[in-house]
Amino acid sequence: MSGVVRNKYFYYLFLLNASINLINFVPGIMLDDRFDGGMMSILLSIPIGAGLLYLFAKLIAKFPGEGLPEILYSTLPGWLAAPMLIVAAAVWYFSSVITLISFTDITDRYINPDIATYLILGGFIVVVGLAARLDSESILYALEMVLYMAVPLIVYMSWRALSSPFFSYDSVRQIITYTWNPPTYQTMAAATYVFTGYINMVVFNRVFHKFRMRHIILIIMMSIATLAVSMLGPIGFLGTIGAGEHEYPAFAAMDSLRIRYFIIERMIYVFYFVYMTLSLLNSIVHWHVSKELIIGVFGFKGSPSPKGDKKRRRAEWWIIGVFSLIVLVISGAINQYMLKDMAIVFVDSRFAGEFVLIGTLIYAAVKRKRRKKA
Amino acid sequence: MKKQNKLNPKQALAWLHRQLKGVSDIEERKLKKGFEEIDIIYFKSMCDPVMINNHLINRFYELDDVPLYLEFIRSFPKSLEPDREEDMLRNMLRGAVAIFTRDKVLLFDAELVNTSSIQPASTENVIQGPDDSFTENVEVNLNLIRHRYQSAHLKSEYMTAGRASQTRLIILYDDTLVDKTILEEVKNRLSDITSDVIQSASDIERSTMHPHWRLFPTMMFSERPDRTVMNISQGKIAILVDNTGYSILVPSIFNDFFTAMDDKIQLPPIGWFLKAIRYIALFLTVLLPAMYVAFTSYNPEILRMQISLLIAGSRATVPYPSFFEVIFMLLAMEFLTEASVRLPKAIGPTATTVGGLILGTAATEAGLVSNIMIILVSAVAITNFVIPFSMMSMGIRVSKYVFILLASTFGLVGIVLGMVAMITYLTSLRTFGKPYLKMFAMDWRKKGDERSG
Numbered sequence: 001m002s003g004v005v006r007n008k009y010f011y012y013l014f015l016l017n018a019s020i021n022l023i024n025f026v027p028g029i030m031l032d033d034r035f036d037g038g039m040m041s042i043l044l045s046i047p048i049g050a051g052l053l054y055l056f057a058k059l060i061a062k063f064p065g066e067g068l069p070e071i072l073y074s075t076l077p078g079w080l081a082a083p084m085l086i087v088a089a090a091v092w093y094f095s096s097v098i099t100l101i102s103f104t105d106i107t108d109r110y111i112n113p114d115i116a117t118y119l120i121l122g123g124f125i126v127v128v129g130l131a132a133r134l135d136s137e138s139i140l141y142a143l144e145m146v147l148y149m150a151v152p153l154i155v156y157m158s159w160r161a162l163s164s165p166f167f168s169y170d171s172v173r174q175i176i177t178y179t180w181n182p183p184t185y186q187t188m189a190a191a192t193y194v195f196t197g198y199i200n201m202v203v204f205n206r207v208f209h210k211f212r213m214r215h216i217i218l219i220i221m222m223s224i225a226t227l228a229v230s231m232l233g234p235i236g237f238l239g240t241i242g243a244g245e246h247e248y249p250a251f252a253a254m255d256s257l258r259i260r261y262f263i264i265e266r267m268i269y270v271f272y273f274v275y276m277t278l279s280l281l282n283s284i285v286h287w288h289v290s291k292e293l294i295i296g297v298f299g300f301k302g303s304p305s306p307k308g309d310k311k312r313r314r315a316e317w318w319i320i321g322v323f324s325l326i327v328l329v330i331s332g333a334i335n336q337y338m339l340k341d342m343a344i345v346f347v348d349s350r351f352a353g354e355f356v357l358i359g360t361l362i363y364a365a366v367k368r369k370r371r372k373k374a
Numbered sequence: 375m376k377k378q379n380k381l382n383p384k385q386a387l388a389w390l391h392r393q394l395k396g397v398s399d400i401e402e403r404k405l406k407k408g409f410e411e412i413d414i415i416y417f418k419s420m421c422d423p424v425m426i427n428n429h430l431i432n433r434f435y436e437l438d439d440v441p442l443y444l445e446f447i448r449s450f451p452k453s454l455e456p457d458r459e460e461d462m463l464r465n466m467l468r469g470a471v472a473i474f475t476r477d478k479v480l481l482f483d484a485e486l487v488n489t490s491s492i493q494p495a496s497t498e499n500v501i502q503g504p505d506d507s508f509t510e511n512v513e514v515n516l517n518l519i520r521h522r523y524q525s526a527h528l529k530s531e532y533m534t535a536g537r538a539s540q541t542r543l544i545i546l547y548d549d550t551l552v553d554k555t556i557l558e559e560v561k562n563r564l565s566d567i568t569s570d571v572i573q574s575a576s577d578i579e580r581s582t583m584h585p586h587w588r589l590f591p592t593m594m595f596s597e598r599p600d601r602t603v604m605n606i607s608q609g610k611i612a613i614l615v616d617n618t619g620y621s622i623l624v625p626s627i628f629n630d631f632f633t634a635m636d637d638k639i640q641l642p643p644i645g646w647f648l649k650a651i652r653y654i655a656l657f658l659t660v661l662l663p664a665m666y667v668a669f670t671s672y673n674p675e676i677l678r679m680q681i682s683l684l685i686a687g688s689r690a691t692v693p694y695p696s697f698f699e700v701i702f703m704l705l706a707m708e709f710l711t712e713a714s715v716r717l718p719k720a721i722g723p724t725a726t727t728v729g730g731l732i733l734g735t736a737a738t739e740a741g742l743v744s745n746i747m748i749i750l751v752s753a754v755a756i757t758n759f760v761i762p763f764s765m766m767s768m769g770i771r772v773s774k775y776v777f778i779l780l781a782s783t784f785g786l787v788g789i790v791l792g793m794v795a796m797i798t799y800l801t802s803l804r805t806f807g808k809p810y811l812k813m814f815a816m817d818w819r820k821k822g823d824e825r826s827g
Contacts, residue, residue, distance in 0.1 A: 112672060112785050123784055127791050131798040137809070141801035144813045146794070265678045273790055280794045 005207050007214070009140045010057070012147055013204065013285070014219055017197030018226045019147075019154060020282045023250045023275050024099055025343035027230045029190040031244050033183075034175055034235065041183035041191045042227045048188070049195030050220050052354055056198050057213035059361040062368070064209045068202035069296020075364040082297045084360070089293035091346065091353055092199065093323060096286035098343050100124055101331045103279045105339075106248055110255075111272055121331055128280060129320045132287035136207050139288055146281050150274045157271055158229055160257055167236040175235050186344060189351035194223045196350065199357070200285055203292040247336060291319045381456060383474045387413065389459050390472070405434050412440065416471040422486040426471060430482060440475055447473065452483035464540065487511055492518070497764060498598050503639045507597040512542055512616040518599040519546065519614075523606060527551075533564055536572035542616040543578075546602075551609035556806045560611055560624060575620040578613070589773060591765040592805040594626035601635055625805040627812070631766035632656070655757035660770060662754050663700045664777035664789050666747070670696040672785030684746070691741030697782035699743050703751045704778075706733055708771075711755070 021027075030038045063071050068088070072081035104121045112120065131139070161167060205211065234249035237256050246252040250271075257267035264270065295315055334342070394400050399419045405412050414430060429450075437443045447453050452470075456462040456479060466472055469485030492514070495507035508515045516530065531545040543564060547557060563582040572578060579593045596602055597620050602612045605623045613622040623630075632652045637645035670689065674682045692699055710729040717725055733751070737743045754774070761767040773796070780788030803810035 107787055112787055114672065115784065115787075120784065120787060123787065123791050127795045127798075131795070134798060134802045138798065138802040141809055141812045142794075142798040145797050145801065145811070148813055263678055263681055264676055266676070269673075269676045269786070273786075276787070276790045277794055280791070284798070 005137060005140055007208070007211060009144070009204070010198075010201065010208070010211065010213075011215075011219070012140065012143050013200045014053075014195070014197035015147055015151070015222070016143060016278065016282055016285065017200075018194050018222055019150070020099070020275075020278050021194045021226050022154075022230045022233075023248065023279075024102070025340065025347065026190045026193050027234060027249050028247070028340065029344060029347060030187055030231050031234065031249055033187045034231070034240070034244065035178050035181070037178075037181040037183035038187055038231060039176060039179040040181060041187040042231065043179070044183055045188055045191035045194075045227070046220060046224060049192040049223065050216060052192070052358060053195045053198045053219065054213065054216055055358055056201070056361070057211075059358065059365055060201050060205050061211045061213065062365050063205065064211065065206055067206045067292060067296065069293060071364050072360070073296070075367045076360075085293045085297050088202070088353065088357070089290040091350055092286050092293070093290040093326075094342070094346050095350070096128075096283040096290075097327050097330055098339065098346060099279050099286075100128070100283055100327055101334075101339060102248075103276065104331065105336070106251060106272075107276075109248075110251060110268060117331070118328070121328065124280065124283070125324045125327060128283045128287055129324050131284045132291055132323075133316050133320060134288075136204050136288065136292075139284060140204065140207070143281055143285065146277050150278055153270060153274045157254065157257075157267060157274075158233075160259075160267065161233055161237070161253065162229075164237075164257060166256065168239065169236065171235050171240045172232045174240055175232065185351075186348060189347045191227060192351060192354075193347060194226050195219075196354070199354070200289050202357075203289045287320070287323055291316060291323070294319055381459065381462065381479045383477060383479050386459055386462065386479050387415075387474050390415065390463065393463060403431075405431065407435060410440050412443075413474040414471055415466070415474070416484065417466060417469070420467070420469040420486060421471060421484040425484045429484075430471060430473070444475065444478060444480060447480055447482050450482060454481050455479065456481055467540070487513075495598050498596065498601070498635065498762065500635045500639060503635055504598075504600050506599055508599060508614075508619045508621060510617050510619045512544055512614050515599070515614050515621065516544060516546075519602055519606075519612070522599055522603040523548075528606065531561075533561075535564060535567045535578070537568075537570045539571040539573065541572040544614040546606060546612040546614065546621075548606055548609065551607070552611060553609060556625060556808070557611060559806050560613070564613070572615070573617065575615050575618045575622050578615060578622060588803070590628070590769040590800065590803070590810075591631065591763070592626060592803060592810060594623040594630055594763065595620040595765065596623055597621075598635060604635075604638065605630075625808045627805060627808060627810055628800060629811075631763045632761065634762040652760055652762070655760035656770065659754050659757040659761075660774050660777055661789065662750055662757075663704060663774055664781035664792070666750055667697045667700055667778055667781040668785045668789055671782070676786065685744070688744040688746045692744055693741070697778060699747055700750075700778055701775075703733070703737075703743055703747050704754070704775075707751050707755050 030041070032038075033041070069081075069085055072084060076084075100121065104117055104124065107120050108115075108117055131142070201208075230250065234243040234246070234253045237243075237253035238246060238249065243249055251268065254271040255266065255268045259265060259267055259270075295312065298315060397417075399417055400415065401418045402413065402415045405414065412434065414426075416426065430447075433446060434443055437446060454465075456465065462472060462479065462481065465481050465483075470481040470483050473480040473482060492506050492509055494505040498507075506518060508518065520528065525548065527548045527550050529547055529549050533543045533545065534540050535543055545557075545560065545564070564578070567578070567581045569577065569581055575593075575595045579591070579595075582593075594605075596605075599621075602621045602623065606612055610626075611624050613624070615622065632649060634648070637648055640648070669677055669682075670685055674686070677685075689696070689699075706729075710725065710733070713725050713729070714722055734748065738745050738748060758767055758771055761770060777789060777792045780792040782788075784791060797811070800811035801809060
């Protein structure tokens with residue numbers, strides 16, 4: 001009995017990605033270019049990102065109940081489809097590696113300096129790995145629950161940040177004067193990341209049977225707000241120069257806020273709580289998508305059912321095991337600078353990959369249509 | 375009428391004698407009147423002797439001949455002619471009298487039912503509202519429900535489960551509201567039950583739900599006819615189990631276990647308030663002990679300075695780490711709860727007094743636990759009792775230890791990990807194909823909704 005979900009879950013996937021945008025590698029990359037085209041790339045990213053999202057939503061609606069593996073294998077030759085799926089899975093998986101490792105680092109710095117990094121990462125991996133094995137529908141329900149807990153807190157924290165007397169609007173105004181500098185590819189790629197939540201639909205589309213895209217204006221407004229807060233928030237607190245000198249600008253900015261009338265005094269703990277749940281959920285979603293793409297290469301069809309067959313189960317365990325091992329190895333092997341380089345590579349390749357994905361989908365849709373006519 | 379299917383009385387009688395060798399509560403009588411004679415056999419323990427005297431023995435001598443007598447017996451609604459010997463024996467075990475004439479076998483229902491009368495509900499109390507609860511007799515329970523739901527759409531289907539116990543089940547649903555796929559699933563699972571004895575509603579749950587190893591109930595047991603009727607009117611299926619005094623309501627989702635009948639009886643805003651209280655209680659009872667461990671041992675800087683100092687001061691004499699203190703006190707609380715449930719009513723108050731004294735003052739004065747710990751333990755206990763269904767509150771009672779374990783290995787991180795794991799675990803559960811935990815659980819009841827893709 002694999003279920004079918006409503007259209008709102010598409011927006012949740014978008015919202016998850018957009019909200020995670022506030023703390024992951026994106027603000028860091030954009031703040032590096034805050035004087036050279038950071039603002040311009042935000043402005044440009046909105047039509048480009050929203051256009052890609054809209055196009056993708058239109059295209060995927062032509063394949064109700066199908067994931068990317070089914071679509072590719074039915075329209076492309078196998079030798080082309082398999083490497084495409086594996087590359088897509090790898091790229092998507094690596095974004096979760098970056099998220100997990102940087103969040104372990106954040107935990108180590110801000111919350112739990114006493115606990116070994118490996119133990120924390122191990123805890124993350126256990127939860128993410130076990131949850132990524134679930135069926136797509138369950139993951140969407142969990143995502144919904146978590147977002148309903150997290151989003152009100154995010155709104156509260158953003159409001160507190162922007163209304164804080166220590167928020168320097170002068171710095172923000174100064175950065176805005178740099179708007180007319182030409183953007184770089186890298187910053188553009190980072191800024192469009194906010195829209196990228198739709199890519200999860202390559203697998204989650206299996207549980208959408210009558211998907212229709214509506215209210216794109218809501219998505220655009222959401223993205224503008226997210227991008228503005230993620231770039232200008234740290235600048236307002238840390239200053240035009242200072243904002244570039246932090247590894248995790250959002251955390252540094254939030255650490256300067258105080259809650260006066262509650263038993264918790266520092267805003268950073270609320271912030272940490274919210275973003276840890278969201279990061280975990282994001283990693284769960286990414287692992288799930290990559291796992292399904294890879295499993296598609298091995299010829300298991302359809303979305304996993306709560307019962308599922310045994311062979312598929314075993315293949316899933318193997319994939320999750322390899323995923324976990326890679327995270328552990330990478331976390332031991334790399335340092336902060338390499339992590340940032342990795343993030344940049346990911347962001348760049350992802351931006352190009354989006355165009356390839358949409359091109360492939362257009363080809364698949366045309367081919368499917370022709371086949372129907374013939 | 376298919377005559378050839380009916381039993382041969384002589385063979386059947388012989389077969390029956392073989393089967394009933396060594397059963398001493400069997401009663402066999404030969405009734406003779408002139409040339410006509412019949413045998414009646416029944417279980418003394420299962421049949422009503424007054425009924426047998428009046429309807430079977432007296433009538434035999436009053437009526438003119440055997441054919442008329444048989445007509446008379448057939449006129450009773452529950453009498454029947456068995457097709458197979460096994461059927462005959464099964465009905466006899468249920469309280470039927472077997473009547474053997476020269477060429478026919480008839481069964482006459484003379485079941486003797488010993489059940490308690492209708493009692494007020496004891497585990498699901500309400501402040502204002504109806505008080506009746508189910509009895510242990512399934513027919514009486516059906517009567518209680520039909521009284522409250524007088525519609526021909528209320529369908530009832532009979533089944534039996536358990537090879538030896540042959541427990542009667544009645545599946546009840548409103549056929550205009552019920553989801554047909556769920557109904558099929560319920561029937562399939564009930565007919566798949568392989569255990570020998572079904573004695574309680576939870577036996578049914580254990581042998582029908584997947585996965586077997588769960589922490590939270592996915593079937594609701596209710597002893598209240600009004601709740602059963604409310605659920606039927608929401609399109610759910612009720613299963614009445616004989617000899618249990620409970621109805622099983624499926625599919626039951628997480629939210630249902632936080633609904634008390636009071637919510638419907640009171641005015642709507644008060645109902646919402648009560649429900650909100652229960653969810654707050656859920657969070658507190660699961661998270662408070664874990665937070666105490668995390669905040670005292672790992673992250674004291676999270677709390678406001680004054681609170682951290684207060685806790686530290688209160689813990690000054692305590693000679694062991696906080697997780698030990700929490701486990702120690704919570705276990706003492708669990709012992710007290712368990713003891714007061716099982717104790718005879720006469721000793722009950724003693725246990726609570728002794729326990730309260732030890733847990734309350736002596737432990738803090740001895741410096742074994744902090745004052746704040748006492749407040750916390752009582753808050754945890756009270757909030758746990760707020761949850762209206764005992765099956766659910768048991769699951770939650772256990773899950774708080776998981777959180778304590780996580781908090782003592784990871785600190786605050788562990789609590790967040792636990793919460794994410796708990797949410798994904800709950801959303802991954804299904805009850806008869808319906809998601810167990812979901813935001814806005816109500817929307818699956820709407821049918822033909824266009825946007826539900």
